[in-house]
Amino acid sequence: MTDFRVLVSDKLADEGVDILREYCNVDVKTGLSEEELIEIIGEYEGLLVRSGTQVTANVLAAAEKLKFIGRAGAGVDNIDLDAATEKGIIVANAPSGNTLAACEHTLAMMMSLSRNIPQATASVKAGEWKRSQFMGVELNNKVLGIVGFGRIGQELAKRANALEMRCVAYDPYINRERATELGVEVCTLDELFPQADFITVHTPLVKETRHLINKDSIAQMKTGVRIINCARGGIIDEEALADAIEEGKIAGAALDVYENEPPEGQRIVALPQVITTPHLGASTVEAQQNVAVSVAKQCIDVLEGGSARFVVNAPMVPLDQQDRIEPYARLAQKMGKLLIQLIDGRIESVEIEYGGKAADFGRNTKYITRLALKGMLDPILQEPVNIVNAEFAATERGIRVSESITTESKGFTNIMTITMKTDSMQESVSGNVSSADKIRIVAIGDYMTDMTPGGDVVISRHRDVPGVIGQFATIIGTYDVNIAGMQVGRNQPGQEAIMVLNVDAAVPQEAMDKIVKIDGVSTARYAHI
Numbered sequence: 375m376t377d378f379r380v381l382v383s384d385k386l387a388d389e390g391v392d393i394l395r396e397y398c399n400v401d402v403k404t405g406l407s408e409e410e411l412i413e414i415i416g417e418y419e420g421l422l423v424r425s426g427t428q429v430t431a432n433v434l435a436a437a438e439k440l441k442f443i444g445r446a447g448a449g450v451d452n453i454d455l456d457a458a459t460e461k462g463i464i465v466a467n468a469p470s471g472n473t474l475a476a477c478e479h480t481l482a483m484m485m486s487l488s489r490n491i492p493q494a495t496a497s498v499k500a501g502e503w504k505r506s507q508f509m510g511v512e513l514n515n516k517v518l519g520i521v522g523f524g525r526i527g528q529e530l531a532k533r534a535n536a537l538e539m540r541c542v543a544y545d546p547y548i549n550r551e552r553a554t555e556l557g558v559e560v561c562t563l564d565e566l567f568p569q570a571d572f573i574t575v576h577t578p579l580v581k582e583t584r585h586l587i588n589k590d591s592i593a594q595m596k597t598g599v600r601i602i603n604c605a606r607g608g609i610i611d612e613e614a615l616a617d618a619i620e621e622g623k624i625a626g627a628a629l630d631v632y633e634n635e636p637p638e639g640q641r642i643v644a645l646p647q648v649i650t651t652p653h654l655g656a657s658t659v660e661a662q663q664n665v666a667v668s669v670a671k672q673c674i675d676v677l678e679g680g681s682a683r684f685v686v687n688a689p690m691v692p693l694d695q696q697d698r699i700e701p702y703a704r705l706a707q708k709m710g711k712l713l714i715q716l717i718d719g720r721i722e723s724v725e726i727e728y729g730g731k732a733a734d735f736g737r738n739t740k741y742i743t744r745l746a747l748k749g750m751l752d753p754i755l756q757e758p759v760n761i762v763n764a765e766f767a768a769t770e771r772g773i774r775v776s777e778s779i780t781t782e783s784k785g786f787t788n789i790m791t792i793t794m795k796t797d798s799m800q801e802s803v804s805g806n807v808s809s810a811d812k813i814r815i816v817a818i819g820d821y822m823t824d825m826t827p828g829g830d831v832v833i834s835r836h837r838d839v840p841g842v843i844g845q846f847a848t849i850i851g852t853y854d855v856n857i858a859g860m861q862v863g864r865n866q867p868g869q870e871a872i873m874v875l876n877v878d879a880a881v882p883q884e885a886m887d888k889i890v891k892i893d894g895v896s897t898a899r900y901a902h903i
């Protein structure tokens with residue numbers, strides 16, 4: 375049991391809370407106002423929420439110790455991600471834990487809508503028997519327009535196919551192969567709107583999707599279309615929807631989510647053609663267990679000093695690449711840590727070049743680059759630097775960060791080279807991954823080395839003349855520091871050479887001051903990596 379404290383501020387399944395309780399102190403406090411949350415958040419290292427808690431910039435400003443925010447569900451639009459990123463707080467969600475629940479809810483809403491089930495239920499319970507008032511339509515052979523073909527959109531298509539609906543889908547980032555496999559026709563929005571009998575939205579709420587269903591798009595739709603929103607309020611302009619229902623253009627709508635939740639006094643909710651649920655898409659026993667367990671485990675991973683599986687405010691490495699990328703990330707962090715100890719002056723830029731097989735990681739190099747920046751910035755910054763805020767911390771200090779790839783690999787199967795420029799010098803370090811547990815620094819500047827990064831080292835640049843290395847060793851010995859290994863590299867006899875000494879303890883500054891005074895030594899640095 376650790377001393378960490380985690381606040382659970384929305385209703386979470388016991389299975390998740392119990393896992394956390396075995397690890398640290400957990401407070402479950404739901405229904406807090408922003409002010410109440412601000413008052414207590416400073417005491418916690420972890421915060422677990424669903425959609426009920428607004429994690430605003432004000433809340434985060436007061437979150438002095440917070441390391442992790444877990445969203446027990448998919449949508450993170452209730453969390454100020456920029457503010458969290460700036461503070462280095464890892465935000466993670468449980469993206470697939472409630473996919474089936476939301477998909478089945480959408481299906482239930484579509485069926486209820488097509489057969490007026492909620493209205494008919496209310497009528498029978500009121501003692502009425504109005505069979506002709508609740509004439510429905512069949513789903514069979516109808517066109518289902520799916521806007522947003524992600525996890526939920528795809529699961530829905532599978533089930534709609536079984537109902538013999540014809541599915542068409544729009545998604546700017548659609549996986550066409552997957553759509554074809556599922557028998558779904560890919561189309562534009564302009565093609566989807568006029569042909570769909572049912573339209574269901576499954577996108578996140580972002581700038582591009584806000585009011586995606588509006589007066590103009592409704593005008594393009596078939597008369598009698600039915601609309602379903604189990605994604606996010608705000609994707610549909612509720613006023614435009616209400617107008618179109620009243621005009622008879624839209625036959626009805628099924629809403630689980632609203633522009634304001636709860637949608638008190640909203641015209642759209644009062645319309646008899648509109649069926650409603652109170653944001654229940656993820657509310658199944660199974661989904662709640664999945665998401666609560668997922669975020670609880672991720673919270674522990676982060677508090678233990680690791681990373682979370684589904685981080686939303688940092689580059690994510692696909693699960694199937696994680697093992698392969700890990701040694702590169704470890705090496706990059708060590709290289710960054712070494713490099714920062716070899717330079718003088720104000721850092722202006724950092725370039726990371728990925729060569730040979732290291733270039734094959736594509737966009738996932740972003741993850742490695744951030745760890746290199748962490749290695750560099752951790753020793754010089756007050757605040758903690760991590761995978762989340764590393765790039766922000768660098769650019770905030772005016773450091774230009776760039777990545778490049780090259781086929782050139784200096785005879786290695788893979789090589790990474792980090793070059794740092796300051797206002798007074800330039801230095802670079804190259805590294806190679808030879809196996810999952812064998813990482814090496816293979817060059818410093820233009821000089822080849824073969825050094826396993828770790829522990830204490832002294833790195834010098836000196837003239838390649840007799841006597842320099844001897845004086846070096848004598849000084850270090852005087853301070854009772856044992857030399858464990860030595861490598862010397864030079865390009866030309868008698869010219870500048872580089873020496874890397876692995877030592878068994880920290881070399882005192884007094885010893886380093888004497889070493890730099892040796893005739894022929896131009897620079898000498900002690901570094902702990």
Ligand SMILES: NC(=O)c1ccc[n+]([C@@H]2O[C@H](COP(=O)([O-])OP(=O)(O)OC[C@H]3O[C@@H](n4cnc5c(N)ncnc54)[C@H](O)[C@@H]3O)[C@@H](O)[C@H]2O)c1
Pocket residue numbers: 448449450469472473476521522523524525526527544545546547548576577578579582583604605606630631653654655656657
């Ligand atoms: N009602 C609920 O309780 C409930 C439960 C789970 C998820 N959700 C919500 O459902 C939505 C979908 O969830 P998901 O898990 O399928 O997410 P997902 O990330 O797997 O899929 C979202 C899809 O939307 C697509 N998209 C992005 N911008 C688009 C645009 N401008 N036009 C069309 N498509 C666009 C993306 O490419 C992606 O394929 C999210 O808003 C999520 O928050 C609601």
Ligand SMILES: O=C(O)[C@H](O)COP(=O)(O)O
Pocket residue numbers: 424425426446447448449450472653654655656657
């Ligand atoms: O994005 C989600 O996961 C859903 O909207 C579920 O929200 P909830 O966890 O508040 O039910």
